[in-house]
Amino acid sequence: MNERTIINNIKKGDTVALSKAITLCESTLEAEQKIAQNIITALSGKSEKSIRIGITGVPGVGKSTFINSFGKMLTLKGKKVAVLAIDPTSEKTQGSILGDKSRMNELATDKNAFIRPSPSAGTLGGVANKSRENIILCEAAGFDVILIETVGVGQSETTVSNLVDFFLLLMLAGAGDELQGIKRGIMEMADAILINKADGNNVQKAKNAMLQYKSALHLFPPMQNGWIPQVNTCSALEKIGLEECWNLIEKHNKQMCVNGFFTENRKQQNNYWLHQQIKEELGNKKYTQLKTEGKLQALEEQLLNNEATIYQLLAAL
Numbered sequence: 538m539n540e541r542t543i544i545n546n547i548k549k550g551d552t553v554a555l556s557k558a559i560t561l562c563e564s565t566l567e568a569e570q571k572i573a574q575n576i577i578t579a580l581s582g583k584s585e586k587s588i589r590i591g592i593t594g595v596p597g598v599g600k601s602t603f604i605n606s607f608g609k610m611l612t613l614k615g616k617k618v619a620v621l622a623i624d625p626t627s628e629k630t631q632g633s634i635l636g637d638k639s640r641m642n643e644l645a646t647d648k649n650a651f652i653r654p655s656p657s658a659g660t661l662g663g664v665a666n667k668s669r670e671n672i673i674l675c676e677a678a679g680f681d682v683i684l685i686e687t688v689g690v691g692q693s694e695t696t697v698s699n700l701v702d703f704f705l706l707l708m709l710a711g712a713g714d715e716l717q718g719i720k721r722g723i724m725e726m727a728d729a730i731l732i733n734k735a736d737g738n739n740v741q742k743a744k745n746a747m748l749q750y751k752s753a754l755h756l757f758p759p760m761q762n763g764w765i766p767q768v769n770t771c772s773a774l775e776k777i778g779l780e781e782c783w784n785l786i787e788k789h790n791k792q793m794c795v796n797g798f799f800t801e802n803r804k805q806q807n808n809y810w811l812h813q814q815i816k817e818e819l820g821n822k823k824y825t826q827l828k829t830e831g832k833l834q835a836l837e838e839q840l841l842n843n844e845a846t847i848y849q850l851l852a853a854l
């Protein structure tokens with residue numbers, strides 16, 4: 538499949554072409570990288586109407602089970618759902634392979650879903666930047682909900698929050714340490730916390746944990762966008778609380794569109810990646826120089842007005 542065919546087929550929603558483009562993005566060969574950049578440039582800014590949702594939590598909390606059930610619920614609503622995974626440490630995190638299709642059986646066989654496992658190890662910035670590109674490709678292929686899975690133990694959440702519109706944190710009740718190694722910073726970023734596995738004997742415990750987290754969240758500073766983070770319980774396995782979760786995400790989406798934060802957030806994110814790419818590809822020295830010369834703002838404006846992609850801006854520097 539050549540470049541033109543890949544671009545045209547992605548526009549038609551062909552997932553074979555989409556996979557091929559993602560593989561090219563993840564390639565370390567310069568020639569393939571170049572093709573990938575051309576594809577992304579051709580498809581950038583075409584469709585940015587999707588909702589991008591980050592899903593995080595410690596291994597075993599039920600991320601895969603949740604994504605499988607939640608994704609399936611969405612495809613039944615007529616949505617096209619893409620699942621991407623970010624794991625900067627390795628493909629394997631304590632036995633759980635992010636985005637592993639076998640753990641998302643129902644969704645993996647759904648023709649309206651697309652699942653892409655985490656690329657193999659790389660720098661966090663690098664892996665996340667690939668995900669940014671993958672989001673562009675998935676959107677161009679017509680996916681309207683993009684779920685980005687990551688493990689909630691490291692620093693990756695900060696980076697993931699720069700990719701998504703809504704950040705969902707999955708937690709467990711009564712797993713010893715109430716914060717389960719989840720750093721306060723991650724909780725502060727969450728637009729919603731869901732206490733998973735609220736089924737069987739665990740229902741009451743989950744409710745208690747929900748109350749605990751609700752009062753903990755009161756102590757956090759309010760979010761700039763006016764959103765009040767929500768805490769609920771759910772059972773990914775028994776498919777309970779998933780509709781409520783989707784309603785919440787839609788409510789958030791509407792609120793952000795009305796108050797202008799949806800666009801503002803994406804603009805800030807694009808700027809973040811522009812700055813990151815300049816630092817990564819041209820070095821800190823060049824970045825500081827551009828900054829002192831006051832040239833970054835002009836680049837940001839070109840990006841905002843869709844006059845150029847990050848690649849084109851970098852190539853012209």
Ligand code: GDP
Nearest residue numbers: 595596597598599600601602633734772773774
């Ligand atoms: P991940 O590592 O976060 O992706 O977690 P998994 O989705 O692989 O789930 C880990 C284990 O928890 C599996 O054995 C699941 O069947 C189980 N699990 C996930 N969600 C639920 C739930 O809502 N209720 C119960 N009882 N078990 C669950």
